[in-house]
Amino acid sequence: MTEVLVIGAGITGSACAWRLAEAGFSVTVVHEAPIGGEATGAGMGHLTVHEGEAGVWELALAGRSLWERWAEELEPDIEYHRIGTLWLIPDEQAFILARRLQERFRDCGFRTELLDPVELGRREPHLRPYWLGALYVPDDATVYAPRAAWRLLERARARRARLIRARVVALEPDGVRLAGGVCLKADYTVIAAGVQAVELLPDLPVRPRRGHLLVSERRPGLVRHALVSMSYSATVESRQQASWAFNVHPRPNGQLLIGSCREWDVWDRRPDPKWGAQLLQEACRYIPELATTNVLRSWTGLRAASRDGRPLIGPHPQEPCWIVATAQEGLGITMAPAVAELVWAYISAKEPPLDPSPYRLEGRLCPNPSQSASTAAL
Numbered sequence: 001m002t003e004v005l006v007i008g009a010g011i012t013g014s015a016c017a018w019r020l021a022e023a024g025f026s027v028t029v030v031h032e033a034p035i036g037g038e039a040t041g042a043g044m045g046h047l048t049v050h051e052g053e054a055g056v057w058e059l060a061l062a063g064r065s066l067w068e069r070w071a072e073e074l075e076p077d078i079e080y081h082r083i084g085t086l087w088l089i090p091d092e093q094a095f096i097l098a099r100r101l102q103e104r105f106r107d108c109g110f111r112t113e114l115l116d117p118v119e120l121g122r123r124e125p126h127l128r129p130y131w132l133g134a135l136y137v138p139d140d141a142t143v144y145a146p147r148a149a150w151r152l153l154e155r156a157r158a159r160r161a162r163l164i165r166a167r168v169v170a171l172e173p174d175g176v177r178l179a180g181g182v183c184l185k186a187d188y189t190v191i192a193a194g195v196q197a198v199e200l201l202p203d204l205p206v207r208p209r210r211g212h213l214l215v216s217e218r219r220p221g222l223v224r225h226a227l228v229s230m231s232y233s234a235t236v237e238s239r240q241q242a243s244w245a246f247n248v249h250p251r252p253n254g255q256l257l258i259g260s261c262r263e264w265d266v267w268d269r270r271p272d273p274k275w276g277a278q279l280l281q282e283a284c285r286y287i288p289e290l291a292t293t294n295v296l297r298s299w300t301g302l303r304a305a306s307r308d309g310r311p312l313i314g315p316h317p318q319e320p321c322w323i324v325a326t327a328q329e330g331l332g333i334t335m336a337p338a339v340a341e342l343v344w345a346y347i348s349a350k351e352p353p354l355d356p357s358p359y360r361l362e363g364r365l366c367p368n369p370s371q372s373a374s375t376a377a378l
């Protein structure tokens with residue numbers, strides 16, 4: 001039987017483990033930290049699609065539609081919640097973008113609605129009447145990703161996948177070496193280690209992109225949809241060291257998640273109070289009642305970002321049995337089921353469900369590995 005090692009039990013590794021175990025492979029997951037910690041535990045869990053580099057849209061689209069099926073299998077406690085997204089339009093320029101986005105969504109069979117300010121106010125009565133309107137995407141959802149990673153891993157283990165609590169310190173042509181020196185053999189190794197993949201493969205063009213989030217006390221009904229400024233996509237594509245956009249979602253329990261910002265090449269995971277204040281101030285500007293709401297906690301997470309903005313998914317050119325699955329940046333939760341499909345297709349030599357070429361590693365590795373992360377030029 002084909003042996004597969006999966007490094008990392010974030011949402012990507014757990015999704016791959018389940019897909020591969022279901023397909024009948026002998027799967028071993030190697031993971032040291034809490035399950036679903038790191039980026040998966042830090043994320044907002046918004047299952048959505050927005051424009052980006054080549055292939056980003058398609059991978060997110062495929063992931064988002066697979067989540068609808070996965071949610072039925074993994075419910076109830078993964079908190080899959082179809083709250084819909086309101087892409088808020090701040091100015092005329094964004095209005096043009098919203099129309100373009102609406103057409104693209106329509107071509108993909110999404111339901112959408114362009115709301116004028118009156119209708120927006122009716123649907124979000126606590127939102128300040130500042131926006132020119134919103135593009136409504138009713139079928140977008142949110143999910144509690146750390147719990148989903150747990151559930152996926154449980155499902156994989158029910159299909160005889162093993163979990164080994166250890167740290168991988170090196171990749172070998174036929175497996176991995178663990179801290180302490182033990183070697184595990186496998187036919188394939190899936191590197192689903194998030195931003196830490198560069199520790200094992202320094203030639204990967206992966207860089208951390210730190211984000212801060214806040215969570216409030218319960219205010220049921222204060223916000224009803226995922227509210228995201230249309231300027232959000234610009235922050236994703238920004239080459240500026242730091243960028244942010246208004247982004248507030250309700251959790252099913254009534255708490256509000258408040259984001260979001262991006263900082264290139266910051267490895268430090270300690271929250272910076274400056275960002276907490278900035279995000280809260282911005283959110284209060286648009287939802288004045290937030291000013292009288294307690295914020296309970298703030299945290300950071302490191303998104304794994306590639307230098308060209310495209311995820312890195314596929315065999316490593318040096319060792320084709322090393323299958324890399326990282327650099328999904330701020331859409332890794334959405335993309336996880338689709339990434340698992342691509343990984344499964346590589347390992348079983350089957351036709352992939354979507355064109356894998358935008359994500360392949362060929363021609364994208366760092367000739368000088370020291371440039372892969374913190375020293376990379378913006």
Ligand SMILES: Cc1cc2nc3c(=O)[nH]c(=O)nc-3n(C[C@H](O)[C@H](O)[C@H](O)COP(=O)(O)OP(=O)(O)OC[C@H]3O[C@@H](n4cnc5c(N)ncnc54)[C@H](O)[C@@H]3O)c2cc1C
Pocket residue numbers: 007008009010011012013030031032033034036037038039040041042043044045046047048166167168169192193194195196197200210211212213260300301302303304325326328329330331332333334335
């Ligand atoms: C602030 C923020 C908001 C976000 N919001 C969203 C959102 O709304 N929607 C969305 O789709 N995405 C979002 N994302 C992105 C998403 O969270 C990530 O893309 C996704 O969680 C990546 O999952 P992963 O499993 O690839 O990596 P990780 O979650 O980082 O998991 C990798 C795991 O591998 C383990 N590991 C690493 N190296 C080793 C080793 N050598 N040995 C053993 N184990 C190892 C780590 O401990 C870690 O747990 C957000 C991210 C952040 C930071």
